[in-house]
Amino acid sequence: MADTTFRLRVRYGKTGRLRFLSHLEVVHGLERAARRAGLPYAVTKGFSPHMKISFGPALPVGTAGLGEYLDVWLRSYVASEDALALLVGASADGLAPEAVRYVPDREASLGAILTIAKYDVVLEGGPALPEGLRSSFAAIIAEGVLAVEHKGKQKIFELASTLPKEPVVSTDGGRTTVGLTVRIGERGSLRPEALVTAALTREALDGRIASVTRTELLVEEDGSWRAPL
Amino acid sequence: MSDLWSRVEPLLAGVERPTRYINSEWGARHGDADYRVALVYPDAYEIGMANQALQILYDRFGAIDGVAAERVFVPWTDMADAMRAAAVPLYTLESCTPVSACDLVGITLPYELTYQNILEVLDLAGIPLRAADRAENDPLVIGGGPCAFNPEPMAPFFDAILVGDGEDAAAEIVSAHRLAIASGLSRAETLAALARVPGVYVPALYEPQYEDGVFVGVTASADAPAVVRKRVLADLDTYRSPICTVVPFMDVVHDRAGVEVLRGCARGCRFCQAGMVYRPVRERSADSIVRDATAALQCTGYDEVSLTSLSTADHSQLEDVLRRLSRRLEGTGVTVSLPSLRVDAFNVQVARLLGGGKKTGLTFAPEAGTQRLRNVINKNVTEEDLLRTVTQAFSAGWRRVKLYFMIGLPTETDEDITGIGELVGRVFRAAREVTPPGERGGMRVAVSVSTFVPKAHTPFQWEAQIPLEEVRRRQALLRASMPGKGVDLSYHDSDVSFLEGVLSRGGREVADVIEAAWRGGARFDAWTEEFKPQRWAAAFEETGIDPTTIANRVRRVDETLPWDHISVGVTRAYLRIERDNALAAQTTVDCTFDGCTGCGVCGSSLVANILAGERRG
Numbered sequence A: 001m002a003d004t005t006f007r008l009r010v011r012y013g014k015t016g017r018l019r020f021l022s023h024l025e026v027v028h029g030l031e032r033a034a035r036r037a038g039l040p041y042a043v044t045k046g047f048s049p050h051m052k053i054s055f056g057p058a059l060p061v062g063t064a065g066l067g068e069y070l071d072v073w074l075r076s077y078v079a080s081e082d083a084l085a086l087l088v089g090a091s092a093d094g095l096a097p098e099a100v101r102y103v104p105d106r107e108a109s110l111g112a113i114l115t116i117a118k119y120d121v122v123l124e125g126g127p128a129l130p131e132g133l134r135s136s137f138a139a140i141i142a143e144g145v146l147a148v149e150h151k152g153k154q155k156i157f158e159l160a161s162t163l164p165k166e167p168v169v170s171t172d173g174g175r176t177t178v179g180l181t182v183r184i185g186e187r188g189s190l191r192p193e194a195l196v197t198a199a200l201t202r203e204a205l206d207g208r209i210a211s212v213t214r215t216e217l218l219v220e221e222d223g224s225w226r227a228p229l
Numbered sequence B: 001m002s003d004l005w006s007r008v009e010p011l012l013a014g015v016e017r018p019t020r021y022i023n024s025e026w027g028a029r030h031g032d033a034d035y036r037v038a039l040v041y042p043d044a045y046e047i048g049m050a051n052q053a054l055q056i057l058y059d060r061f062g063a064i065d066g067v068a069a070e071r072v073f074v075p076w077t078d079m080a081d082a083m084r085a086a087a088v089p090l091y092t093l094e095s096c097t098p099v100s101a102c103d104l105v106g107i108t109l110p111y112e113l114t115y116q117n118i119l120e121v122l123d124l125a126g127i128p129l130r131a132a133d134r135a136e137n138d139p140l141v142i143g144g145g146p147c148a149f150n151p152e153p154m155a156p157f158f159d160a161i162l163v164g165d166g167e168d169a170a171a172e173i174v175s176a177h178r179l180a181i182a183s184g185l186s187r188a189e190t191l192a193a194l195a196r197v198p199g200v201y202v203p204a205l206y207e208p209q210y211e212d213g214v215f216v217g218v219t220a221s222a223d224a225p226a227v228v229r230k231r232v233l234a235d236l237d238t239y240r241s242p243i244c245t246v247v248p249f250m251d252v253v254h255d256r257a258g259v260e261v262l263r264g265c266a267r268g269c270r271f272c273q274a275g276m277v278y279r280p281v282r283e284r285s286a287d288s289i290v291r292d293a294t295a296a297l298q299c300t301g302y303d304e305v306s307l308t309s310l311s312t313a314d315h316s317q318l319e320d321v322l323r324r325l326s327r328r329l330e331g332t333g334v335t336v337s338l339p340s341l342r343v344d345a346f347n348v349q350v351a352r353l354l355g356g357g358k359k360t361g362l363t364f365a366p367e368a369g370t371q372r373l374r375n376v377i378n379k380n381v382t383e384e385d386l387l388r389t390v391t392q393a394f395s396a397g398w399r400r401v402k403l404y405f406m407i408g409l410p411t412e413t414d415e416d417i418t419g420i421g422e423l424v425g426r427v428f429r430a431a432r433e434v435t436p437p438g439e440r441g442g443m444r445v446a447v448s449v450s451t452f453v454p455k456a457h458t459p460f461q462w463e464a465q466i467p468l469e470e471v472r473r474r475q476a477l478l479r480a481s482m483p484g485k486g487v488d489l490s491y492h493d494s495d496v497s498f499l500e501g502v503l504s505r506g507g508r509e510v511a512d513v514i515e516a517a518w519r520g521g522a523r524f525d526a527w528t529e530e531f532k533p534q535r536w537a538a539a540f541e542e543t544g545i546d547p548t549t550i551a552n553r554v555r556r557v558d559e560t561l562p563w564d565h566i567s568v569g570v571t572r573a574y575l576r577i578e579r580d581n582a583l584a585a586q587t588t589v590d591c592t593f594d595g596c597t598g599c600g601v602c603g604s605s606l607v608a609n610i611l612a613g614e615r616r617g
């Protein structure tokens, strides 16, 4: 009985100036917010006890996130609206919880279930950029694989599985937005900048990435997608 | 006030660790103000954010009506280059206001190797480096902190320097400045007004005098006191320890809440500047420590609170405090830590109460390898104490211990050096004896050896630092005497110690060297990978100053010293007696355990040791 815990799923945003945080900084920041909130968090057993909390897939420095997730285990039940209010009151602007819900403890970890990520990549560039990107993406997808160099290592992505949807290019004034849907594989995920940069380089397009935002993380189950919360 | 954020933001994609530059932390304060103070810590964000004095001043300045206190750290070299290229001046984190548009720029002097960073800050801010070159509308640049006790090497760069505790002086300085602004005083008149605030040293009002090229003292102008006495906060409990501090996202050093449990140390180690300049001893009461530690944890969300001071284990109610805190924190995964434990104060009881202690290991500082030399430096620790403590700790399950030693102490012989190796060997064997055979492989004794640097206002202020070649010889001797297995030996960089020696006992002429070194590219010299001794060698060459005459020269005890016009309350006569005692290997007791030893602090500042309970030796 004493070991019963309640698994609270929290959706939060990483926006504004705080998009410059690293994943570790996000983790520390949110753990501290949970402590400030006074939530009755559970503590792991063992040599160096710490808060029982787990996070979804990491976001790199500079990339914003509109719907990111963590699970925190509580020792006692707190009504979700109260838990949310406590968390919001203890969080910095820009790294703020937006919704919470209890989920069954037997559910697999966030890292395992969140396999679909949607991104908006905003670019600045010349008038030919949108069309150029469209044809460049089409050509890349037609090749079926993409080789990406990152930190001196080469990774090969099978695009049929990595890109469950085709990139969508839209424009608004001088800005071009590429909407990407990426499947996060077991051996890492394709960084949206890498794909967009490959498209720019391929046709020597006049364009520059201005910002990257992960807009959604989804669970893929029996061929359909759903929000984790 | 102009907000520079829109010009800062585009630079951040191209620099490492942009978290340093974005503000937005929990606890950062924003507000309207008619008087803005830039609080500068002259090192990178992750070092400065760990500084408790900065948090205290953030609180004290912020508490003054109409005043905003905002943080400034030194941009890392990549960011500094990007800012210069884009002509973005240095800004305060909270409101992104140009530092040059603040009313007061308060700069901490934490350790000598940050001096060039202070010039970097002024330059990035667009403030003239030298006080003499500043115009009427430039901010007041005021220093303070541990290196203010010999302010001379940095004196030309400051309008004023506060000597001693800043809690009360902060408000006095602001009100003197506000009054000066309201009365339309000129910059020179404002400085004269500041010189009347107790503890404030205005370098422009003190002219160094030389006879035949030899320094013979300073002459103070009529407006200024002949001797500037350090400020002393009589009772630490006058102010609460900072509770709702700024909580960094970035992994900073000492990433935890802190409560200063006492200030000052009267153990009387003769090499230790802090022990001389921060007297008397002032303990916070157990109740306020427990209250403030609990409140700080709640407000910040940290998972660790550190009970800080020069010698926390001396606090007369430490065990009581630890017991109460650990009861409150049970089951939360939150721990209490102490910065270090002294050999003679260690007991397994205290260590157990600290829970987390086993993984971090224990640190002890015997400082010297023989009893004779420990008597010389007044480190009242015997080999028996050390061995007993280590035996206790390893019996109780500890497997790692770190020992600190110094080489180059006054009167040191080769025997004292090989004595370090022998002592370490005995420590290792004592530890091994009480460690079960199966666990002996995990035993570790780390030995960290630094070079002694004589400091101002200590009984060793007249001594010579040993020359670099001699340091190398003694290091080699030490290495040869060290038992190999299970012992990790590390040295403090001897070039760094040499420079520290020059910067800490130099006079005003050293300012030219500091400026030349900064112009030659010296920045972040406290970072091993950034420190380039050649830059300093070139600066000495360029300015014609021979650093060995500062670091490696024995001074006559009646010689005028560059810091003689700064008083820390401990009398020169006392330092001389202590020096004689040192040379005779005579020890001196701690006045918080035994009687007053007559150092002079209490009488001169009308203060006294404040103990929360009785100290047990």
Ligand code: SF4
Pocket (backbone or CB within 6 Å): B266, B279, B280, B281, B591, B592, B595, B596, B597, B598, B599, B600, B601, B602, B603, B608, B609
């Ligand atoms: S004056 Fe006496 S009691 Fe006061 S700090 Fe000095 S030695 Fe201790």
